[in-house]
Amino acid sequence: AQSVTQLDSHVSVSEGTPVLLRCNYSSSYSPSLFWYVQHPNKGLQLLLKYTSAATLVKGINGFEAEFKKSETSFHLTKPSAHMSDAAEYFCVVSDHLDSNYQLIWGAGTKLIIKP
């Protein structure tokens, strides 16, 4: 079975500095990988997804992630943090189960932005 590990439960950065949220996965085949964001009191929203095209994936709000098969990683980055980026971020892998696919969710990383 596939799994997803988000290496940090909390990440704190100052506004204007780079953001790095780390995610490792285990997979026995070519996975699809996603990052979702959950702002306080709002629903989950897709940030970006990797589906076996370009390994560097650009998402909304200036975020991007790079799929590195050799390292089984899919880290999320942003060059300059904004206060509005404060939220919880989930790394997700698509798992093949029976004849269908399901999403396997990481435990989440809470991003804190300091003024």
Add this chain to the structure above:
Amino acid sequence: EAGVTQSPTHLIKTRGQQATLRCSPISGHTSVYWYQQALGLGLQFLLWYDEGEERNRGNFPPRFSGRQFPNYSSELNVNALELEDSALYLCASTPEGGGTRTDTHYFGPGSRLT
């Protein structure tokens, strides 16, 4: 385009009671997923409905059940409530019909069950 809607926003129950949560997918989406998000944990897959049928269920006891109606809206029922059922219950719909490798989930705001 209206998003995924869920009701109620909050629900307070007593141990042993039953809870019913409702979800309306985005117009044109036929698949509905239910997830449980307990405090401090990631999302745990509960149920997947497509075209009115249950396609898959997660590792939850049978007292978690649901159904999907002809208009693709869905209901999640939790019987014999236990304290550990307290969580945010999220509903999502997908435009791809569900079960594909590249599914994008569109989430509702959730129903908080206490």
